[in-house]
Amino acid sequence: MKTIQTDVLVIGTGFGAAAPALRLAQAGAKVVMIEKGPRVQTADFRQTSDPKYVLKYLKGTPGDNLKLTYAEALGGGSGFYEMISLRAPSLAFEQLDDDGRLLWPADVDRRSLDPYYDLAERMLHVSQIPVEEIPKTGLVFAHLMRNLGYSVDRCRYAVRGCQGSGFCVTGCVYGAKQSLFLNYLPQAVSAGAEIETDLEALAIEPLPARWRVGAPLRDVPYRYRVTARRRTGERELVAFVARVVILGGATVGTAKLLLASRPYLPKLSEHVGRHIAYNGSVKVAALLPDGVPDADMFTGRTHPGMVSYQFLGSHGITVHAVKAMPLMLVSAAHLRLRDEPQAAFWGAPNVELMKQLRHRMIILDAFGLTPPGAALQVRAGDARVALPITAQLRVYHAETKRILESILVRNGCRLVETDFLDKTFMPRQGIQFSTAHQVGSCRMADAKEHGVVDASGAVFDYPGLYVSDGSAIPSSLAVNTSLTILANAERIAAGLIERYRLPLPGGSQAQAA
Amino acid sequence: MQDHISRRLALKHFGLIAAGLAAACTPARVLVNAYPQTFDDDPELVDRVLRAFVTTVIPGAAADDPDLVRALTDPDYPFAQFAAFFAADLTRRGERRFGEPAFEQLTPDQRAAVIRDGLEADATTRKMYNGAVTLAQVAFYAGIYDAQRGCALIGFEGGYHWHPLSEITYPDPALFLAAALTPDGNAA
Known part of the structure; x- marks a missing residue:
């Protein structure tokens, strides 16, 4: 099995993955991104109603009372979403669970995210x-x-330059929609990141390693091995060893990967796969x-x-x-x-x-x-989602x-x-709900008894393993989720740069701050 | 002549159902009865019956449209393997109810009655008829076999038809707009 060493392995290329990949590459880290779906660019899109084309990229997770839709392709959902980019209202960050506890970590709210919303909006040219x-x-x-x-x-x-064709959800053939393969991803590549598509992460294993708390990235040993399988050709296995692993495969993908890795990560929170919110x-x-x-x-x-x-x-x-x-x-x-x-x-x-x-x-x-009441169930690799009414x-x-x-x-x-x-x-x-706004299967929380990752995106009890995608978002937002996922990923990226004492990349979190 | 699809083979086929749209129309369990061999041997017969079916489900659809029943027999969709059985079932129900051995020879009202019969039958049959109706509608209204064709009946032009802004919006938007709660579109 081929083994690739990297400072940072980012799993996924969507809204939760692109920002950390770009910022860490800009800061000088060696970054590799792997994407389960195929490589796509504007030229690959078609204005068609052919289900075979649509189903090539858009996938579903069926379930009881709730159906989830998501994209598998370079850029994740950014190629196929309706490009709505709204900030979550303050009210979203003030939601409480049944015990009266804030769903969001204490120091993450609209005000703390606003600088990162600004940054994300600039990157995607968001405007009214x-x-x-x-x-x-x-x-x-x-x-x-x-x-x-x-x-x-x-x-x-x-x-930028919308042509109003009405085919946003099959991919913008004009390149007007600001999908991530037009901005974050090519910039990440320019900064040295590598992107491999058609490569599915199968499991994460911790490596025996010792490091000094607070050590800069260059002094952190390789801490995780991620096994992946190519989805084309001979479907060979590839191993990545990384000092830092960032999960950005979205609500379904990240939870599935962590659940599949539980035998190697026994201290994972019991909340993996639970508390999925869906914007009702x-x-x-x-x-x-x-x-x-x-x-x-x-x-x-x-x-x-x-x-x-x-x-x-x-x-x-x-x-x-x-x-x-x-x-x-x-x-x-x-x-x-x-x-x-x-x-x-x-x-x-x-x-x-x-x-x-x-x-x-x-x-x-x-x-x-709506409360984060849905849960993912994975059997033999197939996921279902259950939502009690x-x-x-x-x-x-x-x-x-x-x-x-x-x-x-x-x-x-x-x-x-x-x-x-x-x-x-x-x-x-x-009552049936369907959505492409699912978040929260690995939610942020102030403590492990309430969630999977802390406010910095770090997986509880697994240093160097992070979640930066929608699965970390702990609540429904009442608006489309993409901009909040991206802003939160920018915030997590800024924290990683600070944590690993990387040089500040120009125009990123320095501007956000 | 009768051809028997074994229950085991039928269930094996059903087990191959893909998820999503492509999976539509295929009941998980069907009592696959014997049906006349001629429906397997004569694709034109199946085509005639299915055309009569689709033009009953979608009155106004052109019976000679080459793509009219394509989705029901498209091997990329699981329904194709049941198309002959379905055509035979329509025929059998039509004959039983109206004494006419050719479904396509029934009047539109009679054909509609046959389809209603299938939609109100046992759960498995209901599933097959529901699937056939909906797959036919999806294929027709969406124009799935020709990206640029769309569906003239409902004014859907399909892809690659550019419209100037003057056709997308109204020239006097202020006449429509309500008061805004935010300065920039983002709620506080």
């Missing part, structure tokens, strides 16, 4: 959508909210009444430009309009008009409904501060749905039933 670029669906959503005296804000995006997404659809201008489900950026914080303080939710391409919509839900005797999810009534999809249908989606969740779901439906009904909209489907296209029974 100009008024004159708001897609029709976003404007119609704003119109509905204004009719009821509610507020709506223009959203923020990581994009609740969706409601309706047809617009006469007199309201046309929306457009298919043109303009995929996220239609507007977010409402109207119910954030009162109900812990943000409200968005949603655009969905037919592939995503029809494979996700059966649609039929509510209170319509002839309604069916197929046949002439369905066709008539589908004809109104582009211009007359509006879909609202709420993201909420508690009384509290039932109330949240019912109340959130009531708010969304009320917005639509009071505007004269006709509600559309959306029966969400399982992977065999059968309607799912009961």
